[in-house]
Structures are given as structure tokens and as C-alpha cells.
Amino acid sequence: MTPKILILGAGYGGLTTALRLQKELHYNEADITLVNKHDYHYITTHLHQPAAGTVDPRRIKIDLDELIDKDRINFIKAEVVAIDIQNERKVTLDNGQGLTYDILVIALGSEVETFGIEGLKEHAFTIRSINSVQLIREHIEYMFAKYKNEPGHPEYLTFIVGGAGFTGIEFVGELADRIPELCEQFEVNPKKVRIINIEAAPSALPGFDPQLVDYAIEVLKNKGVEFKINTPIKACTEEGVTLADGEEIKAGTVVWTGGVRGNKLIEMLGIETMRARIKVDEFLRAPGYQDVFIIGDNSIVFNEEGRPYPPTAQIAVQQGEHLAKQITSYVRNGKMDLKPFKFNLRGTVASLGKGEAIGKVGNRKMTGYTALIMKQLIDNRYLYSIGGLPLVIKKGKLLG
Ligand code: FAD
Ligand code: NAD
Incomplete structure (x- = not known):
């Protein structure tokens, strides 16, 4: 049988x-x-880009129809x-x-792990699917528009990212790249915008190579990202977050990248x-x-x-x-x-937005364009493995 x-x-x-x-x-x-x-596959490893709005979400979607031979596989959506x-x-x-x-x-x-932190499920955005990242992108634009209408609310331009693991770090790098374009579009002074990445552990990217972590933090700080390290988020509300040390930060946007289950x-x-x-x-x-x-x-x-x-x-x-x-x-x-x-x-490579990345392949540490090219190679290798050369040509230029 x-x-x-x-x-x-x-x-x-x-x-x-x-x-x-x-x-x-x-x-x-x-x-x-x-x-x-869904009737499509998505390149999860690039979800942070459409979340920030630097890449169209359609770029990271691949119709399963294009990959599956219906005579051999019965696909059920x-x-x-x-x-x-x-x-x-x-x-x-x-x-x-x-x-x-x-x-x-x-x-x-x-799925996203919220560790039972009060208010996160209700008030924070997450980077999990095409739908969830479209919401983030649209909300970011909405907050710029809202600030233009109500300039007395600087918190509308405060963006909190909870968790500085790889997802958090890749997202803040991308978001920092998007800000100048949004500031121009909405005629907002870039100095009014804050991106704050909050991490519970004593270091960002806990457990990763300390030299590469330092490099990443330096690059991201130069792009305007603020860090609060060793500072767990204790609660999230419609107004922003409360930290374990009691500090409250008002923000129009909270994106939770604090872990998965x-x-x-x-x-x-x-x-x-x-x-x-x-x-x-x-x-x-x-x-x-x-x-x-x-x-x-x-x-x-x-x-x-x-x-x-x-x-x-x-x-x-x-x-x-x-x-x-x-x-x-x-x-x-x-x-x-x-x-x-x-x-x-085989190694770990993470992007830090335009032109920047970090990576460790075996004992070799990489930064900048070398790491970015390595990431591109890894992405293309995957695309090739599922859809051959046509898919690499169609989707293979995701990185900026
Ligand atoms: P997934 O790829 O998540 O696939 C699960 C599938 O199941 C999805 O298609 C989903 O729609 C479907 N599904 C879920 N529930 C149901 C249901 N009830 N019924 C029907 N279908 C369902 N890893 C790396 O190695 N390198 C990276 O650079 C990297 N970058 C990342 C960047 C971001 C922003 C994120 C969020 C993750 C990243 N990861 C990276 C982690 C990586 O994406 C995951 O580990 C990987 O996707 C896991 O593969 P999977 O097949 O287990 O699940
Ligand atoms: P993660 O678990 O790796 O990182 C979550 C971070 O949030 C941790 O640093 C944790 O200390 C922090 N955190 C937890 N609770 C907190 C709190 N209350 N307040 C502030 N910070 C808190 O989750 P992730 O970054 O979403 O990654 C999920 C998986 O996907 C990991 O295995 C990761 O390696 C993988 N990934 C890989 C890449 C890559 O290779 N480029 C990119 C993204 C994700």
C-alpha cells in the first residue's frame, strides 16, 4: 500500500x-x-525588513504553487x-x-513568548508573520502622521523594541534606516525620533561573541539607536512600558522581540x-x-x-x-x-541595516560588507535549495 x-x-x-x-x-x-x-511560504529571516518598511512584504512571499508539483504533493491551505x-x-x-x-x-x-508580562499581548506588536509585520509598518507611519497633527506628543515618535536578541537587533538597524525617509515624508525633525532597544540580560545578543556584540552596538548607536541593557521590561500599557527599576517610558509603539516558544x-x-x-x-x-x-x-x-x-x-x-x-x-x-x-x-550572521552586518562562521569573525555578503550567500543558497536559479533571480536581492 x-x-x-x-x-x-x-x-x-x-x-x-x-x-x-x-x-x-x-x-x-x-x-x-x-x-x-497560507498558500505562500515566507522568508521569516527577513521579516524585520517589511516590519520597518524598508522592503515590500511581497518581496519575501513565495507562492507555494510556484514550488510544489501538484501531481506529487497534495497541498491543503x-x-x-x-x-x-x-x-x-x-x-x-x-x-x-x-x-x-x-x-x-x-x-x-x-509563537511569541511573553513570559506572562502584563499588557504585552494586548499592547505590543510582534515580528512573526507577513500580517504582523504589515501592522507594524502601517502603525509606524500612522504615528508620524499623528505627531504632525498633535505635535505636543513627543511620545508618538518614541519606538521601543523589547529584547535585544537577533530579532530585536536586526529590527532596530532596519528601523533606524527608515527614519530619515519618514522624517522627510512627514516633515519631522529627525532629532524628535527615539528608538530605544531594551534588554533584560547584562549584554545585547546574550551569549554571542562579545567583540561582535560591541561592534553591533557601536554601529546601531551611530545610527541613533539608544540602548537600555540589564533592564527587564516589567509591564506594557497603551502608553508605553514600565521597567523593572520602576522607570516608565512613554511610547506610541512597542515592538516585542523578547523571545519565542x-x-x-x-x-x-x-x-x-x-x-x-x-x-x-x-x-x-x-x-x-x-x-x-x-x-x-x-x-x-x-x-x-x-x-x-x-x-x-x-x-x-x-x-x-x-x-x-x-x-x-x-x-x-x-x-x-x-x-x-x-x-x-555553519555560522551565524545578522544584519544591522543598510551596509552593515556581523557574523561568525567557524572561528572567523566578520563585520560590514563581508558579513552582509555572507548573509546574501546564505539567503541565496536557501532560495536555490527550494526554487532553483529562477527563484534566486526573482527574489535573491533582498539586502540593501
Ligand atoms: P516556520 O518557518 O515558522 O514555519 C512554520 C509554518 O507553519 C509557517 O508557514 C506557518 O504559517 C505554518 N503554521 C503555523 N501554525 C499553523 C497551523 N496551526 N496550521 C497550519 N499551518 C501553520 N534563523 C536563522 O537560521 N537565520 C536567520 O538569519 C534568522 N533570522 C530571523 C529573523 C527574524 C526576524 C525572525 C523572526 C526569525 C529569524 N530566524 C533566523 C529564525 C527562523 O526564522 C526560525 O527558526 C525558522 O523559521 C523555523 O522554521 P520552522 O520550519 O520551524 O517554522
Ligand atoms: P531570543 O530569545 O534570541 O532573544 C530575546 C531577547 O529578549 C533576549 O536577549 C532576552 O534576554 C530578551 N528579553 C527577554 N525578556 C525580556 C524582558 N522582560 N525585557 C527586556 N528584554 C527581555 O529571541 P529572538 O531574537 O526573537 O530570536 C529567536 C530565535 O531566532 C533565536 O534562536 C535566534 O537565534 C533566531 N534568530 C536568528 C537570527 C540570525 O541568525 N540572524 C535573527 C533573528 C532570530
């Missing part, structure tokens, strides 16, 4: 798995279904609302459809989770399940020192590639002959 392979999520992990299977398997060798809540791996082995969609499987791949990505559906699987992520076994399986694989931001994989790797696109893609090989072998041989997954950390 043709095995049924069900893949949930068409982000970095799920899409890579699906496209590799599409390439490896012949017609009718397997019955592959891919479910995603729907939201997964329940996953039952314990009893019925069934996935339920928001359209009421129920899907069964022989092999299930869960790759539903992450897995998907809430993961917490309903009936398996032990850590912030909605599952410690998978060495073959990327949910513990205790032969045929349920969990990858990307939904999974936790440990390094040799027993520390979890951070959730990144890089690991999600490698897991997808690995899993597709395992599934192909299962389809061909009729039995699971699994090989352990080993993550190959």
Missing part, C-alpha cells in the same frame, strides 16, 4: 522536507500531503486545529477535514514539552513514537555539551533534508532504517 506522509507547516523545516521528497520520490511512490495556513497521535492518529483542520497518516511530520514553527498544538500532544517544544530523539522522533517526527522550532536538539541549539532556520532546513532522506529510504525499503541527525552549525 502507498504510504501516507503528512507534513504540517510549510516553513523552513516542513517545506524543505516536502520539496526534497518531491525531488527524490517517483510519482505514486508515496501519498504526500502538505498543510499550511488550512489551519491545523488538533493533532491526535495517541489514539486516532488523526490531524484535524479548521475546515473540519480529518487527515490520517503513516508518517507524520510536525513543523508548525514558533513552540506552537501551542505541541502542548496538546500529551508528551513532555519545554516551552511548547519537544526533546526529540536522535532520529527526530517524538519520544515513544515510531512514526511521528518533529522538526524546526517545535523540536529541541542538544549539542555535545548538553545545551539546546537555539531555534533557527538553519537547523530546521538541515532537519528537513535529513528527514526527507529517512522517509525516502522507508518508502523504498518498507522499513525504518534511521540514521541519527547531526546538526552542522
Whole structure:
């Protein structure tokens, strides 16, 4: 009987798995279904750009139609609302459809972690999806327009970014680049604008190379970004934020980049989770399940020192590639002959806006254009892996 392979999520992990299977398997060798809540894939690693308004959101969207061969993959645009791996082995969609499987791949990505901080869910913006970043871009423009009408409110031009991890740092770099254009458009004195990046830990980019962190802070400060380090945000209101030291900062815009957790559906699987992520076994399986694989931001994989790797696109893609090989072998041989997954950390590169970036590849540290070119190469490599040269030509010039 043709095995049924069900893949949930068409982000970095799920899409890579699906496209590799599409390439490896012949017609009718397997019955592959891919479910995603949108009919497009988006380049999450560039979401900070449309959020700031420096790149059109359409630039980072790729229609799944362009990538998927409908004769080999059955794509369903729907939201997964329940996953039952314990009893019925069934996935339920928001359209009421129920899907069964022989092999299930869960790759539903992450959600924003607010750590229960009062008011964040209600009053802060987040950088998570095409829709959420369009809201940020429009709100920023609205605050400039509002300030023009009510110049007695300097807080309208104060932009707070909570969390100086990679998302926060990349976003403030991009936002600082957008400000001069907005000031010109709305005839506002640039000196009136404040971008404040607030970080709870004793350093921005905690755990990253200190020399590169210093470089990043220097670049961003020169672009006009203010930093408050070692200062957790305690609450968020319609008016701004309150810090743990009691200081209140009024702001018309708060963007929360303070961390991520897995998907809430993961917490309903009936398996032990850590912030909605599952410690998978060495073959990327949910513990205790032969045929349920969990990858990307939904999974936790440990390094040799027993520390979890951070959730990144890089690991999600490698897991997808690995899993597709395992599934192909299962389809061909009729039995699971699994090989352990080993993550190959190729490096970390982060943009700091126009013309600036930092990166560490092996022991080599990079800054400025060298790091930016490295980021472009990484992006193009990914685009090539999912859509070949045509996609690189169409979408491959994202960086400024
Ligand atoms: P995702 O890529 O998030 O995909 C999940 C998919 O599931 C999405 O298509 C989503 O729409 C879909 N989905 C979710 N819920 C449902 C549901 N209920 N039903 C149906 N579909 C659903 N990592 C790097 O390695 N390098 C970087 O430079 C980098 N830059 C980043 C920059 C930003 C601004 C952000 C926010 C993240 C960045 N990351 C980076 C992290 C990286 O984007 C994630 O680790 C990666 O996207 C995880 O891949 P994934 O497949 O697990 O999930
Ligand atoms: P993160 O967890 O890496 O960073 C969140 C930051 O917010 C941390 O520095 C944390 O100390 C801070 N924070 C938490 N609570 C706070 C509070 N109350 N007040 C102020 N600060 C607070 O989250 P992220 O930056 O969204 O990244 C998520 C994942 O995506 C990570 O694995 C990251 O490596 C990856 N990512 C990678 C890149 C890249 O490689 N260029 C870019 C973006 C994201």
C-alpha cells in the first residue's frame, strides 16, 4: 500500500522536507500531503525588513504553487486545529477535514513568548508573520502622521523594541534606516525620533561573541539607536512600558522581540514539552513514537555539551533534508532504517541595516560588507535549495 506522509507547516523545516521528497520520490511512490495556513511560504529571516518598511512584504512571499508539483504533493491551505497521535492518529483542520497518516511530520514553527508580562499581548506588536509585520509598518507611519497633527506628543515618535536578541537587533538597524525617509515624508525633525532597544540580560545578543556584540552596538548607536541593557521590561500599557527599576517610558509603539516558544498544538500532544517544544530523539522522533517526527522550532536538539541549539532556520532546513532522506529510504525499503541527525552549525550572521552586518562562521569573525555578503550567500543558497536559479533571480536581492 502507498504510504501516507503528512507534513504540517510549510516553513523552513516542513517545506524543505516536502520539496526534497518531491525531488527524490517517483510519482505514486508515496501519498504526500502538505498543510499550511497560507498558500505562500515566507522568508521569516527577513521579516524585520517589511516590519520597518524598508522592503515590500511581497518581496519575501513565495507562492507555494510556484514550488510544489501538484501531481506529487497534495497541498491543503488550512489551519491545523488538533493533532491526535495517541489514539486516532488523526490531524484535524479548521475546515473540519480529518487527515490520517503513516508518517507524520510536525513543523508548525514558533509563537511569541511573553513570559506572562502584563499588557504585552494586548499592547505590543510582534515580528512573526507577513500580517504582523504589515501592522507594524502601517502603525509606524500612522504615528508620524499623528505627531504632525498633535505635535505636543513627543511620545508618538518614541519606538521601543523589547529584547535585544537577533530579532530585536536586526529590527532596530532596519528601523533606524527608515527614519530619515519618514522624517522627510512627514516633515519631522529627525532629532524628535527615539528608538530605544531594551534588554533584560547584562549584554545585547546574550551569549554571542562579545567583540561582535560591541561592534553591533557601536554601529546601531551611530545610527541613533539608544540602548537600555540589564533592564527587564516589567509591564506594557497603551502608553508605553514600565521597567523593572520602576522607570516608565512613554511610547506610541512597542515592538516585542523578547523571545519565542513552540506552537501551542505541541502542548496538546500529551508528551513532555519545554516551552511548547519537544526533546526529540536522535532520529527526530517524538519520544515513544515510531512514526511521528518533529522538526524546526517545535523540536529541541542538544549539542555535545548538553545545551539546546537555539531555534533557527538553519537547523530546521538541515532537519528537513535529513528527514526527507529517512522517509525516502522507508518508502523504498518498507522499513525504518534511521540514521541519527547531526546538526552542522555553519555560522551565524545578522544584519544591522543598510551596509552593515556581523557574523561568525567557524572561528572567523566578520563585520560590514563581508558579513552582509555572507548573509546574501546564505539567503541565496536557501532560495536555490527550494526554487532553483529562477527563484534566486526573482527574489535573491533582498539586502540593501
Ligand atoms: P516556520 O518557518 O515558522 O514555519 C512554520 C509554518 O507553519 C509557517 O508557514 C506557518 O504559517 C505554518 N503554521 C503555523 N501554525 C499553523 C497551523 N496551526 N496550521 C497550519 N499551518 C501553520 N534563523 C536563522 O537560521 N537565520 C536567520 O538569519 C534568522 N533570522 C530571523 C529573523 C527574524 C526576524 C525572525 C523572526 C526569525 C529569524 N530566524 C533566523 C529564525 C527562523 O526564522 C526560525 O527558526 C525558522 O523559521 C523555523 O522554521 P520552522 O520550519 O520551524 O517554522
Ligand atoms: P531570543 O530569545 O534570541 O532573544 C530575546 C531577547 O529578549 C533576549 O536577549 C532576552 O534576554 C530578551 N528579553 C527577554 N525578556 C525580556 C524582558 N522582560 N525585557 C527586556 N528584554 C527581555 O529571541 P529572538 O531574537 O526573537 O530570536 C529567536 C530565535 O531566532 C533565536 O534562536 C535566534 O537565534 C533566531 N534568530 C536568528 C537570527 C540570525 O541568525 N540572524 C535573527 C533573528 C532570530
